[in-house]
Amino acid sequence: MTMAHPVPDTVSAPADPNTVCRALLRYYDDLSGILTATGQGSPTSGFAPEWRLPALSPAVERFFEAGGISAQDLGSYHGTPLRFLNLMHNPRTRTTKTLASLMIVGRAVAHIQRTGESIMIITPSSANKATALRDAVLRAQETGLVGAEQLRIVCVVPEASSQKLWRSPLTDDDALRARNPLAVLDSTQPLHVKELARAFADQEADALFSRHKLRLWHTMDLSNYAVADTARALFERDHLPAAPRVHAHAVSSAFGLLGHFYGQQQSTGREWPDTGARYFLVQHLGTSDMVSSYYHGRFDYRPQWQTRDGLHVQDSDPHFPERTFAPEEQLETTFYTRAPATAERMNQIIGRQGGGGIVVSLAECLDRYPLIRDLLAPVHVHLPSDPRQVREWSLVMAVTGVLNALDRGLLDETEILIHGSGSYNADDYQAPRTDQMRLISGYQELRDLVHTAAAG
Numbered sequence: 001m002t003m004a005h006p007v008p009d010t011v012s013a014p015a016d017p018n019t020v021c022r023a024l025l026r027y028y029d030d031l032s033g034i035l036t037a038t039g040q041g042s043p044t045s046g047f048a049p050e051w052r053l054p055a056l057s058p059a060v061e062r063f064f065e066a067g068g069i070s071a072q073d074l075g076s077y078h079g080t081p082l083r084f085l086n087l088m089h090n091p092r093t094r095t096t097k098t099l100a101s102l103m104i105v106g107r108a109v110a111h112i113q114r115t116g117e118s119i120m121i122i123t124p125s126s127a128n129k130a131t132a133l134r135d136a137v138l139r140a141q142e143t144g145l146v147g148a149e150q151l152r153i154v155c156v157v158p159e160a161s162s163q164k165l166w167r168s169p170l171t172d173d174d175a176l177r178a179r180n181p182l183a184v185l186d187s188t189q190p191l192h193v194k195e196l197a198r199a200f201a202d203q204e205a206d207a208l209f210s211r212h213k214l215r216l217w218h219t220m221d222l223s224n225y226a227v228a229d230t231a232r233a234l235f236e237r238d239h240l241p242a243a244p245r246v247h248a249h250a251v252s253s254a255f256g257l258l259g260h261f262y263g264q265q266q267s268t269g270r271e272w273p274d275t276g277a278r279y280f281l282v283q284h285l286g287t288s289d290m291v292s293s294y295y296h297g298r299f300d301y302r303p304q305w306q307t308r309d310g311l312h313v314q315d316s317d318p319h320f321p322e323r324t325f326a327p328e329e330q331l332e333t334t335f336y337t338r339a340p341a342t343a344e345r346m347n348q349i350i351g352r353q354g355g356g357g358i359v360v361s362l363a364e365c366l367d368r369y370p371l372i373r374d375l376l377a378p379v380h381v382h383l384p385s386d387p388r389q390v391r392e393w394s395l396v397m398a399v400t401g402v403l404n405a406l407d408r409g410l411l412d413e414t415e416i417l418i419h420g421s422g423s424y425n426a427d428d429y430q431a432p433r434t435d436q437m438r439l440i441s442g443y444q445e446l447r448d449l450v451h452t453a454a455a456g
Helices: 028-040 058-064 097-115 128-142 159-164 174-179 192-212 222-239 255-268 289-296 343-353 362-379 394-407 443-455
Strands: 070-077 080-086 118-124 151-158 182-185 214-218 245-250 277-284 306-308 311-313 355-360 390-392 415-420 438-440
Touching: 028 097, 028 222, 028 255, 058 097, 058 128, 070 222, 070 362, 070 394, 080 222, 080 362, 097 118, 097 128, 097 151, 097 222, 118 128, 118 192, 118 443, 128 151, 151 159, 151 192, 151 443, 159 182, 159 390, 174 443, 182 192, 182 443, 192 214, 192 443, 222 255, 245 255, 245 394, 255 277, 255 343, 255 415, 277 289, 277 343, 277 394, 289 343, 289 355, 343 355, 355 394, 362 394, 390 394, 394 415, 438 443
Parallel strands: 080 415, 118 151, 118 214, 151 182, 182 438, 245 277, 245 415, 277 355
Antiparallel strands: 070 080, 306 311
16 A cells, blocks of 8 residues: 555636625525424424424525535546535534524424424534524524524533634623533433433423423434535536535434435435535444444454554554554544444445445544645635644544545446535634533533523
8 A cells, every 4th residue: 555645637717706696595485395394204202393494584584595515626536526515604603504504404494384383402512513503592582583592502522522602692692601500411421421411302392381481492303414515516506517526424324425425315305315415434443333334244343453653554454543552542522422323325326326434543534634735725725734723623634534535446447426514623723711601510400400401
């Protein structure tokens, strides 16, 4: 296997990166129809608003305008054309989670306006989903769609991810902070935030409504994200040439690619769209479950490592890193889901449509970093000169995975569309202060915190 890292063979002039499609507005009618159809086939557990968006108005348009998508050429590598799908146009989050968050909060707004009932959202998150949902709640208030007392949000995040959260008026304003708390779980197992939030929603929803007249909505249903991510397929249909392509994405549970596939199903009306779309998963060693599942039929596969010059190395499996600082390395805390329930469906889709996956390490990302920085600069994605300032590694992981796969012959010359799902640096945001979050150790402390927020 080659360890060389050549520059791209050719560099074509990128499209104007300032040309952004306000996708959630451009496809508002399409998304509303898909939302309705999805709701008809989605049984709910507990409270959920109707599967509908508010009627368009100037305020609704201002609310949804943050949901933008663009695409630019990145030139080619070893003769393979590379394109970039930028899903990070909201400067207040720099993550694709904005698209789904706006759709989720839009549904909450429609319910509040229609019924007069107030809603409290509760969600577990490794950080980005929390930041994006909190920003969407704030936007709904800023645009006058709802009042601060009508829509609130509680986020439960693992302590390891707390410094990836973004400060905003929801942290800095005393009244807003009290109504919209950030609960940081003191636990060595990040997955516990999901278990805790689900248990709380199941056990406390009735009490919250009885005591505080607040509907509690647990928003982790995959359908909430799949509908928003259909916008990627609609954008691709209208803005990119109709041609076979590989969709590459850094994933934890592959919600984004499942949403893209769902969008192609909706757009074509076929269970297996004959569009030439193939899917390529990029993961890190800390949660390599989906790649392991696809190639080895189990979640816990690991290659046999040897030590050399202080590194762990292997050359038996090209789908895993050739070199890493640690075999169980946690490169990106955003990706914390183990044994995802979506793996079986993604395996089925890749087996039918084509594609594959690869696992990357921090050492490999650092090897590629100067090249990736040069590749992304023309499309106005600015990586810091010092990689230690990177706070969200998703995009760097995705590009590293694609370049490694091309070097190792795991991908052919078919055009590759890299989904830019997240990238931000230390200078892009401020994390909340310690006193702006609440450290909790379990259920009772979360219960006390939420009931206090509901009473405020």
